Amino acid sequence: MAVERTIAEINEKIKQGKAVVVTAEEIIDIVKEKGVKRAAQDIDVVTTGTFGAMCSSGAFLNFGHSKPRIKMTKATLNGVPAYAGIAAVDAYIGATALPESDPENRIHPGKFLYGGGHVIEDLVAGKKVKLEASGYGTDCYPRRHLETWITLQDINEAILFNPRNAYQNYGVAVNTSNKTIYTYMGVLKPRMGNASYSTSGQLSPLLNDPYYRTIGIGTRVFLGGGIGYVAWHGTQHNPTVPRGENGVPTTGAGTLALIGNLKQMSPNWLRGVSFLGYGASLAVGIGVPIPILNEEILASTAVTDAEIYTTVVDYSSAYPERKPEVLGKVSYAELRSGVIKVQGKDVPTTPLSSYAKAREIAQILKDWISSGSFLLTEPVQLLPSVEAGIELKSLEIRNNS
C-alpha cells in the first residue's frame, strides 16, 4: 500500500523521539539502496539547507521611546540608514543599505565593507550599535534629534523579515566581454574566465520540493540559526518557468518570504558580506524540513546535483540589458566538478553559496527534529505553484507625455 502520512502523525512520532529524519544529501543513497517505496515507508522528514548572500533581507526594529519622545523620520545604525517611514520608533534596516559616506562605485570597483547586512550581524552578535535619529518635532513627539547606543537585547522587537530568500535555482553567471566585471554574482573574469553559481543544489530547500507540495505560509524553518517561518511566497516567485522531467525548474523560479525573531538568531548564520563593485548584502542560513507525506514527495527529495540543471547567462550584456539569451545549460554536478563547458570552452566555476554550510544546516535541523525540539507545522496555505499561472512582470519605461 502506498505511504500516506499527515504532518500531525509525523509530529506525534517527533514527540515520541521516534521520527526518522535524514538530510537531503543522505536521502540520495538511501533511495538508491532501498528504492522510493521502501524509503518512503521508513523516512518521516527530509531536511534541506542553504547558506548564501540574499539581498532581499532585513529587519524591523522597535527601539522603544526616548524621553522626551521622538518621531523618527530619519534613522541610522552605525551610519547605515534604516527606513523610518513607519511609526515613531519603528524602522527597517535593509541588507544592502549603505552609509551616506560610502564612496560606492565612485572609485570603481567599490569595496562596500560595511552595510545593512553588517549592522544586522553586529546586532545579532550582541555588539553595541550607534543609533542616530532625527525628526521634525510634534506636540506629542517634541524631540528632534537623538544619538545613543543600542544592543539587540535593549530594544523591544527585532524581527528579521526577508521578502525574498532561498531562490529555487539560479542562473550561472559568465562574462564574455574583454574586461573584468563586478556583479552580485561576484567578480567575473573576461572572456569567460570563470562561471559563478549560487545554490546548494541537491540540498537546496525549494529544489527538493519543486512544486511546493509541502511548503507554504506558516511552515516552520531554520532561519539564521534560530526558528523562522514562511510568511508568504517571496517576491518574484515564479513557478511558471521551464522545468525538467523531474519537475525541477531549470532557471530561477520559486522564492520564500521568511520571518523570525532576530533575538534568537546567531551571527554564524547571518553574516554581512561585501561584493566588490556591487554592494553589501547579508548571507542567510536557511533550512526547510520536508515532511514525507507520500512517495511522490520523497522521490523529489532524492534529486541529485546531476539531475538539476541551470542556464548560463552572460552578465556583460544579456543580463544587464534584460535580453533572454542563454549560453548553455549545465548541471550542478558539472558545476561542482570545478569546470563546465560553455560553447566549447572549459570554464572554471566559482561557487558563491556554501555547500558545506548548507550541509551543516540540514544536519542541525535534522538534530533539532530528531531530538523533539522542533515540530513541523501545517502550512496555512501552500505557495502558488504552476497552476496559479503567475506571470513575472517587467518594468517598462514610459514617458510622462
Add this chain to the structure above:
Amino acid sequence: MVVNKFVLRFSSALVDQPVIYHLVKDYDLVINILKADINPHQEGYVVLELSGDSENYNRGLEYLKSTGVDISPLSGTIFWNKDRCLQCGACTSFCPTGALKMDQDRLVDFDGSRCIVCESCLDVCMARAVEVRF
C-alpha cells in the same frame, strides 16, 4: 636543501643596497622574487622564496640580518580567518597556486606555504576572510 618564503622590508637607507645580489653571488642561494615594491618614502619590500643547501641558507640569513633588513616569514603576513570564512569557495577559483582550496567535503582550507601573496583572494571574498598584514 632548504626552501622558505620571506618578506624582507628595506628601510630607505637600505633600499639602494644590492642585497639580493650578495645572496646569489656570495651564498649561492636561489632567489625567486614573488613581489616587490618601493613606496614614496623610499622604503621597500620584497616577497621572495629563498632556497639553497642548509649551510649557505643559514649564512645567507645571517648576512641578511647583518644588513639590517627586517625579515619575517611569509606565513606570518597572510591571514585566513577561518571563523570569518563562509566556506563558499569563491576564492579557490581565483587563487593561482592552490593555496586556497576546497577539500572533499567542500570545506575551504588555506595552505600558507603555497601562497605567493598575489592578493587575488582579498576582494573576491565576500566575507573579507583573508587579510594581508604587511
